[in-house]
Structure formats: C-alpha cells, structure tokens
Amino acid sequence: xxxxxxxxxxxxxxxxxxxxxxxxxxxxxxxxxxxxxxxxxxxxxxxxxxxxxxxxxxxxxxxxxxxxxxxxxxxxxxxxxxxxxxxxxxxxxxxxxxxxxxxxxxxxxxxxxxxxxxxxxxxxxxxxxxxxxxxxxxxxxxxxxxxxxxxxxxxxxxxxxxxxxxxxxxxxxxxxxxxxxxxxxxxxxxxxxxxxxxxxxxxxxxxxxxxxxxxxxxxxxxxxxxxxxxxxxxxxxxxxxxx
Numbered sequence: 416x417x418x419x420x421x422x423x424x425x426x427x428x429x430x431x432x433x434x435x436x437x438x439x440x441x442x443x444x445x446x447x448x449x450x451x452x453x454x455x456x457x458x459x460x461x462x463x464x465x466x467x468x469x470x471x472x473x474x475x476x477x478x479x480x481x482x483x484x485x486x487x488x489x490x491x492x493x494x495x496x497x498x499x500x501x502x503x504x505x506x507x508x509x510x511x512x513x514x515x516x517x518x519x520x521x522x523x524x525x526x527x528x529x530x531x532x533x534x535x536x537x538x539x540x541x542x543x544x545x546x547x548x549x550x551x552x553x554x555x556x557x558x559x560x561x562x563x564x565x566x567x568x569x570x571x572x573x574x575x576x577x578x579x580x581x582x583x584x585x586x587x588x589x590x591x592x593x594x595x596x597x598x599x600x601x602x603x604x605x606x607x608x609x610x611x612x613x614x615x616x617x618x619x620x621x622x623x624x625x626x627x628x629x630x631x632x633x634x635x636x637x638x639x640x641x642x643x644x645x646x647x648x649x650x651x652x653x654x655x656x657x658x
Contacts, residue, residue, distance in 0.1 A: 436477075436521070437449050437477055440476065440477065444476075444628075444632075448632050449477055451631065451632055452476060452477045452478050452479075452628065452631060452632070453477055453478075453479045454479075454480075455478055455479075455480065455546045455547070455631045456480035456481075456482070456544070456545045456546050457473060457478055457480070457481050457482070457545060457546060457547050457548075457549065457627060457631070458481075458482040458483075458484065458541070458542050458545040458547070458548045458549070459473075459481060459482070459483050459484070459548075459549045459551055460484045460485075460533055460541075460542070460548065460549065460550055460551060460552055460557075460561055461484070461485055461550070461551035461552040461553065462483050462484075462485040462487075462499070462509040462510055462512075462513045462551070463485070463487070463493065463497050463509065463551065463553055464493075464496045464497050464551075464553070464575065464611055464613075464616035464620075465551035465573045465575065465616055465619060465620045465623065466483065466485065466509075466513075466549075466551035466620075467497050467498030467499045467500075467509075467513065467620075468498045468616065468617050468620030468621065468624070469549055469551055469573075469620045469623050469624050469627070470483060470513055470517060470526075471498055471516070471517070471520065472620070472621060472624040473624055473627065473628075474517045474520050474521045474524045474526075475520060475521065476624075476628060477521075478524070478627075478628075478631070479521075479523055479524050479525060480524075480525050481517070481524060481525070481526050481527070482526075482527040482529060482541075482545065483510050483513050483514070483526065483527070483528055483529065484510070484529045484531060484533055484541055484542075485508075485509045485510050485513075485529075485530070486530060486531055486532040487508075487509050488505075488506050488507055488508055488509060489501075489504045489505050489506065489507055489509060489512065490505065490506075491505060495611075495612075495613060496611055496612065496613035496616045496617075497616075498617075499512045499513055499516050508530055510528035510529065510530050511528060511530070513526070513528065514526045514528045529541060532557075533552075533557050533560060533561055534557075534560060535560045535563075538560045538561055538563065538564035539564040541564075542561070542564050542565060542568070545568065546568070546631060547568065547569050547570070547571070547627055547630055547631060548561070548565050548568060548569070548570045548571070549570070549571045549573070549623055549627055550562075550570055550571065550572045550573060551573060551620070551623070555596070558572070558592070558596070559592070559598075562591070562592035562593070565585075566587055567587055568587065569584060569585065569586045569587070569630050570584075570585050571583070571584045571585075571623050571626045571627055571630070572584075572585065572592070572595075573619045573620060573622070573623040574619070575611055575612075575615045575616055575619050576609035576610075576611070577609030577610050577611070577612060577615065578609075578612060578615060578646060578647045578648040579609070579615065579644070579645060579646055579647070579648075580615050580616075580618065580619035580644075580645035580647070581619075581642055581643065581644060581645065582619055582622045582623055582626065582638055582642070582643045582645070583595060583638050583641065583642040583643070583657070584626050584630060584637045584638045584639050584641075585639070586639060589639060589640055590640050590657040590658070594657065595642060595657065612647070614647055615645070615647050618645060618647065619645060622643065622645075626638055638654070640656065640657045640658070641654050641655060641656055641657055642654070642655050642657060643655075
C-alpha cells in the first residue's frame with residue numbers, strides 16, 4: 416500500500432513538473448499543440464554551430480524524440496560559436512556532449528545519439544522514420560547526400576557564412592535542393608573565406624527551430640518554396656520566392 420502511494424506521489428510530482436516546464440508555451444501554443452510536439456520525432460544532422468542551438472531549443476519547447484548525427488569532436492575553433500563547446504569538452508564527441516546537455520535540460524527527451532558521418536551509402540537509413548529532418552551540416556557534399564535521402568519527408572535547411580545566413584523549408588515535390596544550391600559540382604564552401612560568427616549561427620538556428628515547430632504542427636506559414644536571406648551586418652531579413 417505504501418509502495419503504491421509512493422509511486423502515485425512520484426507520478427503526481429512528475430506531472431506537476433511537466434505542467435510547470437511548458438507553462439510559458441501556453442497562449443503561443445495550445446495544449447493540444449504541446450502534446451503534438453511531445454509525440455513527434457525529429458532528426459538533426461550536424462551538432463555544430465547550428466545543430467547545438469537547434470537541439471537545445473527543440474528540447475526546451477517539448478520535442479521529446481530527437482536523433483542527432485555527427486561524427487566529430489569539439490575543437491578549439493568551435494569555441495567561438497558552438498552552443499555546447501567548452502574548454503572542458505574539447506576532444507569529446509559532439510553527439511555525446513549533446514546528449515548530456517539535453518538530459519540536463521529535459522530528461523524526458525529520448526535522444527538518439529549517432530556517432531557517424533552521413534554519407535551517400537547510409538543517409539537514407541539514418542534519417543528514415545522521422546517526421547522531419549533539419550540540415551545543420553557545414554559542407555555542401557554532405558548536404559547533397561542528405562537532400563537525396565529526404566525525398567519523402569520535409570527538410571529544413573540552414574547555412575551560415577560570416578554575417579550571412581539562409582533558411583529554407585522543403586517538402587516532397589517542392590523546389591529541390593539542387594534548384595536552390597546547384598549540383599554537387601557547383602557547391603562552394605564559404606566558411607573558410609567568410610568565417611562563422613556566433614550570432615549568425617544562433618539566429619539562423621532559431622529560425623530553423625521555429626520552422627520545425629510550425630512544420631510539426633501543420634502550420635501553413637512556413638518558408639516553403641521560399642528562402643530567407645539573413646544579413647546580420649545590416650540587420651536585414653529578406654524572403655525570396657523560389658520557382
């Protein structure tokens with residue numbers, strides 16, 4: 416009898432914590448929408464400048480099933496912008512650190528940490544069985560393989576270079592990755608010439624997270640067949656229609 420009462424008290428305490436955890440979502444999100452987010456499954460590819468912020472924001476808002484994919488470890492050059500990069504984490508796996516951080520934020524999140532590099536051979540298997548994929552990669556070749564693996568599910572792209580960023584949401588049958596960025600042979604990596612700044616990464620990642628929530632909840636006002644161009648130097652945001 417006492418054991419049963421103890422279990423009920425623990426369940427009640429957890430329910431109260433959950434209500435308090437998401438209380439600031441209310442009015443902006445309905446109770447039904449919050450419950451929808453709890454049941455969704457999102458795959459975030461890349462746990463660096465964009466991915467760290469995206470994962471943290473999804474965990475805080477209540478997406479409780481998240482897969483993260485990254486094969487890298489934290490290096491000194493990550494300290495200027497990556498959310499989970501600290502001097503204590505140098506040399507540690509990005510996905511392992513991400514899992515530890517998310518557990519501290521929201522232990523209800525079931526985070527599947529995949530310590531692997533997305534390639535042409537494994538891309539489709541890695542991202543299948545998710546409601547949404549978020550591209551937080553930092554090189555064009557891997558983005559190309561990811562795009563080809565996401566022909567049956569929505570994907571949210573984010574890219575940064577110095578003061579500038581881009582975000583676009585693509586559903587199956589929409590304007591494709593190649594239409595936006597060109598073929599794999601056309602792609603260029605601007606991070607070496609433009610650098611990567613923390614506020615650009617955080618801003619673009621937040622827009623990706625917002626797009627993710629809207630897609631998961633079935634909102635229509637997303638960046639579909641559009642691309643958002645972000646210029647942090649001039650504080651300008653321009654939405655371009657894609658056709």
